[in-house]
Structures are given as structure tokens and as C-alpha cells.
Amino acid sequence: xxxxxxxxxxxxxxxxxxxxxxxxxxxxxxxxxxxxxxxxxxxxxxxxxxxxxxxxxxxxxxxxxxxxxxxxxxxxxxxxxxxxxxxxxxxxxxxxxxxxxxxxxxxxxxxxxxxxxxxxxxxxxxxxxxxxxxxxxxxxxxxxxxxxxxxxxxxxxxxxxxxxxxxxxxxxxxxxxxxxxxxxxxxxxxxxxxxxxxxxxxxxxxxxxxxxxxxxxxxxxxxxxxxxxxxxxxxxxxxxxxxxxxxxxxxxxxxxxxxxxxxxxxxxxxxxxxxxxxxxxxxxxxxxxxxxxxxxxxxxxxxxxxxxxxxxxxxxxxxxxxxxxxxxxxxxxxxxxxxxxxxxxxxxxxxxxxxxxxxxxxxxxxxxxxxxxxxxxxxxxxxxxxxxxxxxxxxxxxxxxxxxxxxxxxxxxxxxxxxxxxxxxxxxxxxxxxxxxxxxxxxxxxxxxxxxxxxxxxxxxx
Amino acid sequence: xxxxxxxxxxxxxxxxxxxxxxxxxxxxxxxxxxxxxxxxxxxxxxxxxxxxxxxxxxxxxxxxxxxxxxxxxxxxxxxxxxxxxxxxxxxxxxxxxxxxxxxxxxxxxxxxxxxxxxxxxxxxxxxxxxxxxxxxxxxxxxxxxxxxxxxxxxxxxxxxxxxxxxxxxxxxxxxxxxxxxxxxxxxxxxxxxxxxxxxxxxxxxxxxxxxxxxxxxxxxxxxxxxxxxxxxxxxxxxxxxxxxxxxxxxxxxxxxxxxxxxxxxxxxxxxxxxxxxxxxxxxxxxxxxxxxxxxxxxxxxxxxxxxxxxxxxxxxxxxxxxxxxxxxxxxxxxxxxxxxxxxxxxxxxxxxxxxxxxxxxxxxxxxxxxxxxxxxxxxxxxxxxxxxxxxxxxxxxxxxxxxxxxxxxxxxxxxxxxxxxxxxxxxxxxxxxxxxxxxxxxxxxxxxxxxxxxxxxxxxxx
Numbered sequence: 001x002x003x004x005x006x007x008x009x010x011x012x013x014x015x016x017x018x019x020x021x022x023x024x025x026x027x028x029x030x031x032x033x034x035x036x037x038x039x040x041x042x043x044x045x046x047x048x049x050x051x052x053x054x055x056x057x058x059x060x061x062x063x064x065x066x067x068x069x070x071x072x073x074x075x076x077x078x079x080x081x082x083x084x085x086x087x088x089x090x091x092x093x094x095x096x097x098x099x100x101x102x103x104x105x106x107x108x109x110x111x112x113x114x115x116x117x118x119x120x121x122x123x124x125x126x127x128x129x130x131x132x133x134x135x136x137x138x139x140x141x142x143x144x145x146x147x148x149x150x151x152x153x154x155x156x157x158x159x160x161x162x163x164x165x166x167x168x169x170x171x172x173x174x175x176x177x178x179x180x181x182x183x184x185x186x187x188x189x190x191x192x193x194x195x196x197x198x199x200x201x202x203x204x205x206x207x208x209x210x211x212x213x214x215x216x217x218x219x220x221x222x223x224x225x226x227x228x229x230x231x232x233x234x235x236x237x238x239x240x241x242x243x244x245x246x247x248x249x250x251x252x253x254x255x256x257x258x259x260x261x262x263x264x265x266x267x268x269x270x271x272x273x274x275x276x277x278x279x280x281x282x283x284x285x286x287x288x289x290x291x292x293x294x295x296x297x298x299x300x301x302x303x304x305x306x307x308x309x310x311x312x313x314x315x316x317x318x319x320x321x322x323x324x325x326x327x328x329x330x331x332x333x334x335x336x337x338x339x340x341x342x343x344x345x346x347x348x349x350x351x352x353x354x355x356x357x358x359x360x361x362x363x364x365x366x367x368x369x370x371x372x373x374x375x376x377x378x379x380x381x382x383x384x385x386x387x388x389x390x391x392x393x394x395x396x397x398x399x400x401x402x403x404x405x406x407x408x409x410x411x412x413x414x415x416x417x418x419x420x421x422x423x424x425x426x427x428x429x430x431x432x433x434x435x436x437x438x439x440x441x442x443x444x445x446x447x448x449x450x451x452x453x454x455x456x457x458x459x460x461x462x
Numbered sequence: 463x464x465x466x467x468x469x470x471x472x473x474x475x476x477x478x479x480x481x482x483x484x485x486x487x488x489x490x491x492x493x494x495x496x497x498x499x500x501x502x503x504x505x506x507x508x509x510x511x512x513x514x515x516x517x518x519x520x521x522x523x524x525x526x527x528x529x530x531x532x533x534x535x536x537x538x539x540x541x542x543x544x545x546x547x548x549x550x551x552x553x554x555x556x557x558x559x560x561x562x563x564x565x566x567x568x569x570x571x572x573x574x575x576x577x578x579x580x581x582x583x584x585x586x587x588x589x590x591x592x593x594x595x596x597x598x599x600x601x602x603x604x605x606x607x608x609x610x611x612x613x614x615x616x617x618x619x620x621x622x623x624x625x626x627x628x629x630x631x632x633x634x635x636x637x638x639x640x641x642x643x644x645x646x647x648x649x650x651x652x653x654x655x656x657x658x659x660x661x662x663x664x665x666x667x668x669x670x671x672x673x674x675x676x677x678x679x680x681x682x683x684x685x686x687x688x689x690x691x692x693x694x695x696x697x698x699x700x701x702x703x704x705x706x707x708x709x710x711x712x713x714x715x716x717x718x719x720x721x722x723x724x725x726x727x728x729x730x731x732x733x734x735x736x737x738x739x740x741x742x743x744x745x746x747x748x749x750x751x752x753x754x755x756x757x758x759x760x761x762x763x764x765x766x767x768x769x770x771x772x773x774x775x776x777x778x779x780x781x782x783x784x785x786x787x788x789x790x791x792x793x794x795x796x797x798x799x800x801x802x803x804x805x806x807x808x809x810x811x812x813x814x815x816x817x818x819x820x821x822x823x824x825x826x827x828x829x830x831x832x833x834x835x836x837x838x839x840x841x842x843x844x845x846x847x848x849x850x851x852x853x854x855x856x857x858x859x860x861x862x863x864x865x866x867x868x869x870x871x872x873x874x875x876x877x878x879x880x881x882x883x884x885x886x887x888x889x890x891x892x893x894x895x896x897x898x899x900x901x902x903x904x905x906x907x908x909x910x911x912x913x914x915x916x917x918x919x920x921x922x923x924x
Contacts, residue, residue, distance in 0.1 A: 203684060205785070207783045207785075214747075214748060215747050217747075219746060220867075220868065221768075221770040221772055221796055222665060222798060222867045222868030223866075223868050224746070224763065224867065225753075225763065225769075225796070225798050225867060226751075226759075226762035226763055226767075226770075226798070226867075227739075227742070227743060227751050227752060227753060227759035227760075227763045227867075228743060228748055228752060228759075229750070229752040230770055232701075232772075232773075233702075233770075233771050235774075237702045237707065239694075239698040239702075240698045240699045240703075241702075242695075280689070281689060281690060281823075284677040284678055284679060284681060285677050285678030286676060286677050286690055286691060286823045287823060288821075288822040289688075289689050290688065290689060290690060290691040290692065290821065291687075291688030291689060292688070298689075300688035300689040301685065301686065301689045304688055305688075306687035307687075308683040308687040308692055308695075308785075309692055309694035309695050310683055310777050310785055310787070310788075311776065311777035311778035311784070311786070311788075312694050312697075312775065312777060312779070312791065313779040314773065314774050314775075315771065315772050315773035315794070316773035316794060317775040317792075317794075320831070321669045321671070321794055321796075322773070322794075323667070323669075323772055324773070325772070326772075326773075329774065331694075332777070332778060332779075332783055332784075334683055334783075334785055336683075336684060336687050359750075360749070361743075361748045361749055361750050361752070369783035370783070404685075405682075405684045405685045405687060405688075405689075406682065406684030
């Protein structure tokens with residue numbers, strides 16, 4: 001039997017005890033956004049620190065202006081690579097409490113209608129259960145081999161669900177100590193319950209708020225309609241011009257600079273394994289992809305940039321009718337970025353787009369609402385293929401790279417502060433109800449998650 | 463001295479007494495929209511009925527489901543034409559009371575910084591002062607001649623400022639009694655303090671509310687942006703398509719059917735006497751006409767149809783930013799109509815415009831908010847030129863026909879119920895502050911208004 005098989009067997013025999021440890025972690029109501037739970041956040045950090053210390057990590061609870069960060073380090077063999085594992089011990093609030101079938105901080109193993117065993121508790125999937133897959137994998141390896149195949153540094157923060165403004169400064173301040181070759185994060189999902197996945201594409205974002213104003217007061221649209229510039233009309237013209245109606249492409253100058261074309265291979269893989277447009281959009285009452293012509297809904301959200309109008313307001317918005325010609329109108333607009341798209345350049349291009357379309361008598365004011373680059377793991381990253389192979393071996397289904405339409409800011413922060421690429425490997429499922437009542441994590445996700453990390457850490461050592 | 467000159471002289475010598483009567487009328491706080499003033503509305507109606515009875519009119523206060531209507535009739539010579547004079551005795555509320563320099567129902571003769579004498583009180587211009595110009599003209603004529611040159615029926619209502627839903631049924635129910643050859647209304651303004659005017663064009667209106675919906679719930683714009691149709695974007699595209707950017711023309715199919723081209727003569731007159739774009743738009747901080755290319759701001763509001771967006775809303779409209787992709791978006795849109803434009807056809811064309819631009823996965827719902835035709839006095843109406851000549855003679859400045867961007871529903875109601883064309887002859891000025899604190903009516907407007915009506919009634923008899 002190989003050393004890897006021994007470690008996997010150890011993980012299997014540990015499972016009941018692993019679950020007990022996870023349940024103990026889940027019982028701590030570490031809701032970071034509620035000050036009444038500040039001591040619970042610290043308790044969760046200390047619990048984790050003690051568990052990692054007991055495994056031979058040099059572990060400590062480190063202060064920040066907010067909730068503390070757990071840092072724990074155990075070196076691997078000489079010349080073995082070193083990985084930085086990020087996770088978070090804080091959880092979302094539990095409201096509405098009445099909708100929970102069991103108390104959110106009394107974890108239970110329950111069985112769903114299809115006979116699937118689930119760990120139900122707040123934080124089961126996001127992110128305590130996922131963090132513990134990695135901890136328990138380390139345990140199995142250490143128990144069998146007496147050592148880890150690679151060096152490991154844990155960075156487990158407590159403010160992921162509440163703004164998390166202290167992490168980047170913390171990473172920067174401790175960059176020397178946190179040096180590594182690769183970052184690993186376990187806070188994402190699989191493609192489906194059978195198909196493991198590594199999220200290699202996270203979109204970045206630029207948020208902009210624009211207000212168009214014209215007359216110095218609201219006017220009567222009968223008395224002034226036609227003659228006085230209508231800011232709502234101007235705003236609609238500007239927004240309408242943001243997308244080409246025929247191709248669905250965003251029209252900002254230079255918008256597609258740095259947007260990589262998805263490879264035929266990945267595309268083919270996604271089309272084979274991913275949900276169809278009908279299934280994916282069907283879940284929200286839609287059917288037809290609305291963005292760039294020639295891309296599936298999955299491709300449009302995973303690997304193509306977008307421009308979305310998140311809000312618009314102007315004039316009379318209440319019941320009934322009022323013939324006002326308003327003095328101003330406002331829209332909130334976000335751009336989701338992929339590849340090497342530059343948030344600053346896109347913000348500038350948007351503002352230029354608006355200014356170029358401003359008729360006489362109008363002015364535009366802007367408020368920026370954040371900007372972040374996309375996070376992309378290069379397909380050529382050597383550890384990527386190794387990790388995919390390890391996952392494929394564990395799940396006996398070909399692992400796939402997937403995208404994510406949203407953003408996970410820590411990936412960019414780890415890149416910025418520490419210069420590290422990140423492999424996002426997670427075992428969550430779409431129906432885990434994270435942030436909602438009755439959050440759960442499948443027992444299979446937990447068990448095979450542990451086994452997956454055993455294989456990944458072993459293969460990263462090679 | 464001619465009979466007309468005698469009547470004018472009589473009006474002059476009556477002026478102090480005329481003012482006293484107007485002040486008595488103004489002291490009655492007949493605010494129709496406030497139920498606490500219901501008895502004041504009735505008192506104003508009775509005051510007027512008594513004054514007209516004393517002048518030999520057969521006058522009565524007539525009940526409606528709301529405030530009463532004063533009807534008073536005095537025939538003219540056999541075969542003389544009969545005119546119906548419409549006005550209203552009700553007034554707007556006075557809030558904010560603190561901004562009044564003198565109490566709103568204690569009328570005063572005050573002098574402004576330029577030495578212009580003004581009657582200050584709520585209702586001075588809208589509409590008690592204007593109504594009394596006609597009453598006092600009748601008085602002068604009756605006192606001098608013992609009779610009126612034309613038959614006159616007064617219809618003075620008390621709900622013009624509060625919805626006025628009872629007038630049309632009242633006119634219809636009493637159509638036989640109210641038969642006449644022409645309607646006269648004194649509730650509009652002059653072109654400027656020197657130039658008398660008859661308003662011959664009032665725009666009609668079609669109000670529409672449209673809601674575009676797509677997904678069956680609000681979505682996360684990161685997770686769905688691009689793939690899921692964005693109703694705000696769709697709405698903006700639809701609105702942007704409502705106007706041709708190059709010409710400023712409304713693009714609805716058949717929109718300009720029934721829109722008369724203004725005559726070169728009237729246009730020349732308006733350009734000579736009307737406010738420049740700079741002056742007209744400058745009063746609200748603008749300068750450039752925003753509608754159809756080739757028309758001045760005055761022309762765009764007086765004689766051209768318009769499409770205005772009166773309100774728009776969708777998604778996140780509060781402070782800050784939220785990356786929502788909303789399930790729906792709504793706009794309120796009004797069309798101002800001129801000439802023979804058909805409100806029903808325009809409503810249908812708008813809905814067809816929306817439906818033709820609905821992408822897959824979207825639906826549109828509509829709520830109609832009223833529709834009325836434009837009111838136009840034909841340039842060929844024989845009484846129009848007579849009245850213009852009379853005004854020119856009184857003011858010693860050529861009288862002009864003007865338009866009004868807004869709507870005065872009673873003009874359409876008089877046409878619908880009684881089949882009458884209306885001459886809108888009024889002596890108000892733009893700075894009369896109607897509906898606002900310190901409403902005023904220039905003493906010259908009152909005095910020469912009385913004299914103008916003497917001349918108009920005389921000339922209509924010819």
C-alpha cells in the first residue's frame with residue numbers, strides 16, 4: 001500500500017472523530033458582523049489555534065483592528081514546496097431564525113429525502129466545514145507519515161462575512177512570514193455533486209454611479225417638454241449605447257483589451273459537462289442568454305466581461321402619474337471584468353463614454369464604487385493539472401476548471417500582497433443554502449473533501 | 463363719442479369700486495381641495511350669484527356632487543350671438559403660509575420695486591381677478607347701454623383646482639340651457655406685460671406607465687450578469703429608441719399624423735415677439751432647445767408634440783452600491799399632443815413600439831394614465847380675428863396668437879359637451895406666482911382687462 005493510500009485509509013477511519021471536531025467548531029456562534037458575538041469569534045480562532053498546535057503547527061491568534069487572524073505554520077521536507085491555505089472561521093447571521101428546522105448552532109447529521117446525509121448548521125459549508133476538510137487531511141497525513149508532504153501555512157480570518165477590510169493590510173504586514181509558492185482556498189463549489197472542479201476564473205468588478213443633471217429645478221413637462229433637456233432621456237441614451245444591440249458586446253472603447261478567448265478545449269468541456277442554457281437560466285424563470293452572441297450562459301458569466309445596470313432612478317416613481325420633467329437622473333452601473341482587463345482603464349472609458357454623449361445643457365457627476373481585477377489561474381500553472389488529476393482520482397469523474405461570475409476579493413489580495421496564484425478547490429454544492437436558513441454541507445463533501453486534500457497535498461509534493 | 467368709448471370711460475370711472483368688489487371676492491378663502499373650506503366655496507359662489515343677479519342676470523347656484531356651479535344668463539339683442547364665459551371661483555391652498563408677505567386672504571394693493579401696482583392675494587390672478595375683468599366689463603356695458611351687445615352665460619365652477627371631475631357631467635346635463643355660439647375663458651396669460659395674446663393651441667396628453675420584467679426574482683449581477691436579461695437595460699433601449707437622436711423627432715409609427723405645420727406668418731410673429739431660447743430656457747438654467755431640430759423652444763412647447771420620461775425606477779436606488787440584477791424596471795412616459803393627433807392611436811403606437819423591442823424572456827405590462835386631444839382654435843375662426851383686433855386696439859400693441867405647452871381640460875370639455883370653440887383670452891403674466899405664495903395680478907391687467915372685454919364683446923356683436 002502506498003503512503004497516499006495509508007493516509008486516505010487514516011482519513012476514513014478518522015471520519016467520526018473528524019465530524020465531532022467539526023461539530024465542536026460549528027457550535028461556536030462566530031457571527032462576525034454582530035458585535036455581541038465578538039467573543040465567539042475569538043473563541044473560534046482560539047479553538048482552531050489549539051487544534052493546529054496539537055497537530056504540530058506553530059500556531060497563534062493574531063490581533064487586527066477587528067477580529068483576530070489564526071496563523072499556523074508547519075514546514076514540509078527540505079526543498080518541498082510551501083502552500084498557504086486561506087479560509088475563514090466567521091459565519092453569516094442566522095435570521096430568519098424561525099425558518100431553521102434545527103437550531104443553527106446545534107449541528108446535526110440529517111438525511112434528506114433522497115437519502116443523502118448532510119451536516120446541517122450555520123457555517124457547515126461556508127466555511128467551517130470546508131476549512132476542516134483541509135485540517136483533517138493534514139491530520140491524516142501527519143498521523144500516518146509523521147510529517148506533511150509540503151510545507152503549510154494556515155491563514156484563517158474572521159471577517160470574510162463582514163467587509164474584511166483588515167485582511168489585506170495584515171497580509172502585507174506579514175508578507176515575509178507568509179511567503180509560499182501557491183495559495184489554496186477551500187470556499188467554492190463543485191460543478192455538481194459528482195464532478196469536482198477548480199475555479200480558475202473569478203470576475204473582477206468596477207462599480208460606477210452616474211448622475212445626469214440639466215435644469216436647475218424640476219419642471220412641468222407640459223410647459224417645458226421638448227424644449228428642456230430631459231436627464232432621464234439622456235441617461236437612457238447613454239445606457240442604451242453601452243451595449244451593441246446586434247452583438248451584445250459592450251461598446252466602451254478598449255473594453256475587450258485583455259479579455260482572453262476561452263480555449264476550444266475548455267469550451268468543449270464546459271459544453272459537455274455544464275448545465276445547458278435552459279437548465280441554468282430556467283432556475284430563475286429565463287431561458288435565453290442575454291449577453292454576447294455566440295456564448296452560452298455559462299461562458300457569459302464564467303469567462304466574459306459584462307456591463308450591468310444595477311439601479312436607476314429619476315423623476316416621479318410613486319403610484320399614479322405626475323408630469324414632472326426632473327432636474328436629474330441617476331444610474332448605478334457595474335462592469336464585471338475577466339482576464340487582464342484594467343479596472344482603472346474601464347472606469348475612465350465609461351466616464352469618457354458618458355461625457356461624449358452629454359448634450360448641451362447637461363452635466364454628469366460620478367461616484368466610484370470599488371474596482372478589482374479579475375482573478376485568473378493560468379491554464380499553464382503546473383500545479384493546476386496536478387490538482388485536477390488528484391481530484392479526478394478521488395471522485396472518479398474528470399475534474400474540470402470552472403469560472404465564477406462573482407468575485408472573491410481574497411484571491412486578488414493574496415496576489416497583491418504575497419504575489420501568489422491561488423487554486424480555488426472546494427466541495428460545496430449549489431443547494432448548500434449558504435447565507436440562508438438550514439445551511440448544510442453534504443457528508444460526502446466533507447469526507448471526500450478530506451481525501452481530496454490528502455491527494456492534492458501529496459501530488460503537489462512531487 | 464361712440465357707445466364703446468362710453469363704456470370704456472364707464473369702466474375707468476368704476477375702477478375703484480371694481481377693485482373693492484374684487485377685494486371682497488378675494489377675502490373669501492374658497493380653497494376647494496380642503497374640506498374645511500367647503501362653506502367658503504359656497505359663499506364665493508353665492509357672492510358671485512348675487513353680484514350677477516344685481517346686474518340683471520338670471521343667476522343661480524347649482525348643486526353638483528362637489529362644490530356648486532354658478533350659472534347666470536342675460537340675453538343680448540335679438541339675433542346677436544351668445545357667448546359662454548367660463549371661469550372658476552376656487553383657489554389653491556396657501557402653503558407655505560410663512561412665505562406670504564401679507565395674509566393671502568387680505569388683499570392689498572402693493573407696489574413692486576419698479577413701481578408697478580399689484581393686487582396681492584390668493585386667487586388674484588387665478589382666477590378671481592380674471593373672472594372679475596369680465597364681470598366688470600359687463601357692468602360697464604349694462605350701465606351705459608342698458609343692455610349687453612351679445613348674450614352672455616356665465617359658468618363659474620368651484621373645482622378647477624381640485625380635480626374638477628364634476629364639470630363635464632354638469633355641462634352635458636345642462637347642454638340645452640348652456641347653448642351658445644362661442645366660449646370665452648379668462649384663465650391664461652399675455653405674451654408679456656405689453657403684448658396681449660389669445661391662446662389658440664393647448665397640447666393634449668397621453669400618459670403611460672410601462673413595466674419590463676424578466677427573471678422571476680432579483681438576481682446577483684455577478685452570478686448572472688450577461689446571461690440573464692436586465693430589465694433596466696431593456697427599458698433604456700426602448701426609451702432611447704423613442705426619439706431620433708439626430709432630428710429630435712419622436713419615432714413612434716404615425717406619431718406626426720395630424721400634426722399641423724405652423725404657418726410661416728405665425729412663426730415669424732412668434733420669432734419677432736416671443737422670448738428667445740436663451741431668455742426662455744435661461745430662466746431655468748438652460749439655453750439650448752432639446753427637441754426637434756429647426757424649431758425654437760417656444761415652437762417646441764407651443765405647437766410641436768413631445769415625448770417626455772416623467773419617471774424611471776428599477777434595482778437598487780439607495781446610497782451606496784448593491785450588485786443586484788433586478789427582476790423589473792418601470793418608467794412613466796407622457797406624450798404631449800397637438801393638432802389632430804389621436805390619443806388612442808398614440809397609446810397603441812407606444813405599446814407596439816415597446817412590444818416590438820422586447821427581447822426573449824421579457825414581458826411588458828402597461829398602465830394608462832389619461833389621454834386627451836389637443837385643443838386648437840382654427841386660425842379661420844371669424845371671432846378670432848375680431849378679438850385680436852379688439853385687444854390690439856386696447857393695448858396699442860399687436861395682439862398675437864400663442865400656444866401653451868400644458869393642457870386646460872375645460873377647453874376640451876366645452877367642445878365635447880357643448881360643441882363650442884373657445885377663445886382663451888387672459889391678462890395674467892409669467893411672474894404672477896399662481897399656486898405660490900404672494901400671488902398677484904397687476905392692476906393694469908385688471909383695468910385694461912376690463913376694457914379689453916368691453917371691446918371684445920362689442921366687436922363680437924358686429
